[in-house]
Amino acid sequence: MAVRVPILRQGSHLIASIQEELSDSDILNLQSRILDEVVKRQADGVIIDVGALDVIDSFGTRTLAEIASAVQLRGAKMVIVGIQPEVALSMVLLGLTLETVPTMLDLDAGIAELNGAAR
Amino acid sequence: MKAAETVTAQQQSVQHDGDVVLARQMGRQMAMALGFSKPDQALIATAISELARNIVNYASHGTVDAQPVSDGRDTGLHVVVSDRGPGIDDIEAAMTDGFSTGRSLGLGLPGTKRIVDEFDIQSTPGKGVTVTIIKWKHR
Ligand SMILES: Nc1ncnc2c1ncn2[C@@H]1O[C@H](COP(=O)(O)OP(=O)(O)OP(=O)(O)O)[C@@H](O)[C@H]1O
Ligand SMILES: [Mg+2]
Numbered sequence: 001m002a003v004r005v006p007i008l009r010q011g012s013h014l015i016a017s018i019q020e021e022l023s024d025s026d027i028l029n030l031q032s033r034i035l036d037e038v039v040k041r042q043a044d045g046v047i048i049d050v051g052a053l054d055v056i057d058s059f060g061t062r063t064l065a066e067i068a069s070a071v072q073l074r075g076a077k078m079v080i081v082g083i084q085p086e087v088a089l090s091m092v093l094l095g096l097t098l099e100t101v102p103t104m105l106d107l108d109a110g111i112a113e114l115n116g117a118a119r
Numbered sequence: 120m121k122a123a124e125t126v127t128a129q130q131q132s133v134q135h136d137g138d139v140v141l142a143r144q145m146g147r148q149m150a151m152a153l154g155f156s157k158p159d160q161a162l163i164a165t166a167i168s169e170l171a172r173n174i175v176n177y178a179s180h181g182t183v184d185a186q187p188v189s190d191g192r193d194t195g196l197h198v199v200v201s202d203r204g205p206g207i208d209d210i211e212a213a214m215t216d217g218f219s220t221g222r223s224l225g226l227g228l229p230g231t232k233r234i235v236d237e238f239d240i241q242s243t244p245g246k247g248v249t250v251t252i253i254k255w256k257h258r
Contacts, residue, residue, distance in 0.1 A: 001137055021144065024136040024172070054161060055143055057168040058226050086161040094165060094230035095216060 005030045007037055013045040013114055014038065015107070018052050027063050034067055038074045045114035046071050049107060051082030061096040068101040079103070081110040126152045128186035133174045133202075142183040143168040149185050150196055155256055162234045163196060163254050169227040170200035170250050176221055178204020178247065188253060195236070195255040203247035210240055 003026040008015045014037055016030060034046060048064065050056065056064070068078040079102045083091075091098070104110040126149055131142040147164040155163065167183060174181040181202025188197040207213045214232065219225035228250075232238040237253040 021140050023140050024175075054147060055164045055168050057165050057172070058224050058230065059172060062224055084161075086158040089158050090161045090165040090234065093162065093234045094169075095226045095233065096224070096230070 002026060002029065005033075007033060009041060009043075010111075012043055013047060013111065014041065014043045015047045015049065017049040020052055021054065022060075024059050024063075027060060031063060031067050031070075035070050035074065038071055038076050044076050046076055046078040047107065047110040047114065048078065048080050049082045049110075050080055050087075051084065051106075053087060054084070056083070056087050056091055056096075058094065058096060061091060061098060065098060065100055077114060079110045079113050081105065081107055126187045128184065130185075131171075131183045132180065133171045133183055133200075134180040136172075136175055139168055139171040139175060142171040145183070146185055146196070146198060149187070150254070153187055153194055153196060153256065155196070155254070159254060159256070163198075166231045166235050166252055166254070167198060167200070169231045170198075170252075173227055173248075174200065174202045174204070178202035180204075181247070190255075193255050193257050195253045197251070197253050199249065199251050201247065201249040206244040206247050207240075207242040208244050210242055214240070 003022055005016050005018050071078040081104045083103055102113055104113055129145055131145050133142055143164040146167040147160050150160040150163045171183055184199045186197050188195045212218050214229050216229045217225040235252040236255045236258055239251045242248040
């Protein structure tokens with residue numbers, strides 16, 4: 001029942017668009033595939049679209065932050081787009097923050113952020 | 120509200136990480152059927168996710184039991200997350216933000232307590248952990 005999140009290329013960016021709920025091992029699988037792809041494609045930006053997630057709990061938050069810092073170590077920038085408002089609320093109340101990772105409303109805003117930040 | 124009478128008690132056994140997803144989906148669907156708001160549905164799903172993950176991480180297997188409750192004025196969702204794993208030696212420490220023996224954030228238990236209305240944790244070292252939570256619709 002493993003879920004494989006599609007990772008698409010758009011120019012120098014990678015876009016991982018989560019389509020359904022992910023288990024912890026699905027998230028870890030996504031993490032290693034994103035890091036492989038960043039190196040292989042020499043991507044300078046990564047967007048993770050989490051709009052399909054009904055829950056982002058402590059494991060999800062920790063792993064998203066880990067992916068972002070590993071992406072940065074590989075010379076690229078990561079943004080998260082599409083966090084549902086009630087998911088954002090739950091994260092805040094639980095005590096979770098994603099302050100090290102820019103979060104944008106939607107894909108367009110995410111792409112603009114990456115392009116604006118590109119030097 | 121008719122809803123409370125038509126929603127029946129449900130159980131999800133928890134052993135693998137995929138079961139964490141099933142358990143939180145079960146809770147969310149029951150919350151939806153009971154007429155909880157969308158934010159409350161997300162809070163219930165998140166609470167179950169944290170407690171069920173602790174079973175997978177620290178206790179190997181356990182159960183999540185959810186059922187509607189009523190106190191005459193209000194409807195709630197009552198959830199018992201229970202395992203027969205090693206238990207917790209120091210519950211006070213485990214309930215502190217940032218305390219983790221799993222090199223994690225240590226927010227699961229204290230965070231869950233913050234997002235539900237009633238929270239009770241019982242543990243006998245060597246015999247497991249039982250966490251009981253209630254989320255009420257109108258408070
Ligand atoms: N079901 C359980 N059985 C045994 N020990 C547990 C159980 N649940 C929690 N614990 C203990 O309590 C500690 C705190 O749990 P809590 O969920 O708050 O944080 P965590 O799981 O370490 O990190 P996070 O949930 O933020 O990823 C755990 O590190 C673990 O030592
Ligand atoms: Mg935990």
